[in-house]
Amino acid sequence: xxxxxxxxxxxxxxxxxxxxxxxxxxxxxxxxxxxxxxxxxxxxxxxxxxxxxxxxxxxxxxxxxxxxxxxxxxxxxxxxxxxxxxxxxxxxxxxxxxxxxxxxxxxxxxxxxxxxxxxxxxxxxxxxxxxxxxxxxxxxxxxxxxxxxxxxxxxxxxxxxxxxxxx
Amino acid sequence: xxxxxxxxxxxxxxxxxxxxxxxxxxxxxxxxxxxxxxxxxxxxxxxxxxxxxxxxxxxxxxxxxxxxxxxxxxxxxxxxxxxxxxxxxxxxxxxxxxxxxxxxxxxxxxxxxxxxxxxxxxxxxxxxxxxxxxxxxxxxxxxxxxxxxxxxxxxxxxxxxxxxxxxxxxxxxxxxxxxxxxxxxxxxxxxxxxxxxxxxxxxxxxxxxx
Numbered sequence: 001x002x003x004x005x006x007x008x009x010x011x012x013x014x015x016x017x018x019x020x021x022x023x024x025x026x027x028x029x030x031x032x033x034x035x036x037x038x039x040x041x042x043x044x045x046x047x048x049x050x051x052x053x054x055x056x057x058x059x060x061x062x063x064x065x066x067x068x069x070x071x072x073x074x075x076x077x078x079x080x081x082x083x084x085x086x087x088x089x090x091x092x093x094x095x096x097x098x099x100x101x102x103x104x105x106x107x108x109x110x111x112x113x114x115x116x117x118x119x120x121x122x123x124x125x126x127x128x129x130x131x132x133x134x135x136x137x138x139x140x141x142x143x144x145x146x147x148x149x150x151x152x153x154x155x156x157x158x159x160x161x162x163x164x165x166x167x
Numbered sequence: 168x169x170x171x172x173x174x175x176x177x178x179x180x181x182x183x184x185x186x187x188x189x190x191x192x193x194x195x196x197x198x199x200x201x202x203x204x205x206x207x208x209x210x211x212x213x214x215x216x217x218x219x220x221x222x223x224x225x226x227x228x229x230x231x232x233x234x235x236x237x238x239x240x241x242x243x244x245x246x247x248x249x250x251x252x253x254x255x256x257x258x259x260x261x262x263x264x265x266x267x268x269x270x271x272x273x274x275x276x277x278x279x280x281x282x283x284x285x286x287x288x289x290x291x292x293x294x295x296x297x298x299x300x301x302x303x304x305x306x307x308x309x310x311x312x313x314x315x316x317x318x319x320x321x322x323x324x325x326x327x328x329x330x331x332x333x334x335x336x337x338x339x340x341x342x343x344x345x346x347x348x349x350x351x352x353x354x355x356x357x358x359x360x361x362x363x364x365x366x367x368x369x370x371x372x373x374x375x376x377x
Contacts, residue, residue: 053251053258055298060254089255095339096255115259116342116359122254156302157262 041069042105042144046161047137047151049082049122051129059083059129061120061137061151062113062160067105074142075111076102081136084124091118102142131155208373210366211346211355220244220351221327225284225314228297233314235282235324242310243375244280244347245367248321248330250287250337251299256359258302260344265303267367275375278349279309286325286337288318348374 047063059082067073078086088099090111096118105111113119120137129135133153140146154160206213222236235246245264249257261283268276283300285291296313304311316324325332325341333340342359346367355370357363 050254050258052254053299053302055295056252056254056258058252058254097339115361116256119255156258157266 042067042073042139042141042147044139044147044149047149048154048160049080049129049135049151050156051131051153052125053156057123057125059122059125061086061122061135062115063137063139063149063151064113065105065111065139067107067109069143070107071143072104072106072109073144074102074104075139076142077140078120079138079140080120080122082125082129083122084126085122087121087123089119089121105141129153131158206355208370209355210362210369211357214354214356217352217354218329218345220347220353221324221329223320223324223327225316225320225324226293228293228300228313228315230293233312235314239280239282239347240351241349241376242278242280243275243349243371244282245371246282246284246328246345246347246353247343248284248286248325248328248333248340249342250285250340251291251295252287253338256342260342260359260363261300261303263364264344264367265305265307267364267371268307268309270364270368271371273308275372276308278375279371280312281309282312282314284314284321284324286321286333286340288315288321289336291315291337346370346374349376350374 043066045064045066047061050060050062052059061078061080061082065075075088078088080086088103089096090099090103090113091097103111111118131153135151135153136148137151138146138148220236220240222234224232224234227233247260247264249260251257264281268279268281281304283296285296293313293315296315300311300313314324315321321337322332328345330343330345331341344357344363344367345353346355346357347353354374357366360366
């Protein structure tokens, strides 16, 4: 039972190409740019954008931020490729307010933005936002600097990335 | 042999990445915010004592006077205060209400009112509210009513419904949806949650005339 050498070589090539493809596919864009190693100080996951509900022209972005460092960090601003204005809203004392001075993410803590629990309000949209499109979000942190993530536009009522976080 | 070793390393790397993915998303377990197991027979939050259907008169999206107490009397009624330029809680809540109704028997939809009262007195005109509600009432035969009024009227309506009066041009407002039954009492309320649709779909038949 001896396979011809060319067949073995082709099989090995296929295996390697397949494995390489798997690796590329398995690393999400957001994590790749945000850093997936344990050394990344800030990890942003589960980003998505809800399109406006007409006639409203206001969209909302959501994401989860993990601060993996032993120091507090502050999310100071968010800019998006979807609109000219982006304002971070979080819940303070049970009320949704604009976070004028940013939001502190405690050492080893998380910030979870979800419906009713804070969002980035996006106004003065550059164009229509349609489900299936992607929006770039740039989050700027006082210590970690800017981090860019890609957020899919997800229709109202359609499933969103699960945060899995219990606060 | 070198190639095979590399391949093994690659496969291990894949396994680690996949494990990390499954670890970060633990399924559809509701968060603490939404982890409401309901009260009594209801999946929403029980109201004790029950609240009587309030009386207030506002203006509908066609510009006509609408007397909430009289015109919805005897009907299962979902009452919600919000504003249309809200990017977050308001459209999610109204979507859940529409989807819940869509899942119920048509006879039940026919007798149900959904009343949205705007807290944004300045920007929400009748036409704006009408267009906004049309995103949510598709496919259901329930009566969707959009109401507006002066600031004093809106404040009075919220007070009559025992809802926290909205502030900041109506943008800071209660997320509660009240469900009044055919007996004209609300015994259950729905704070914003990720399973609001299921809660309303479960409870509405319980408060309707059988």
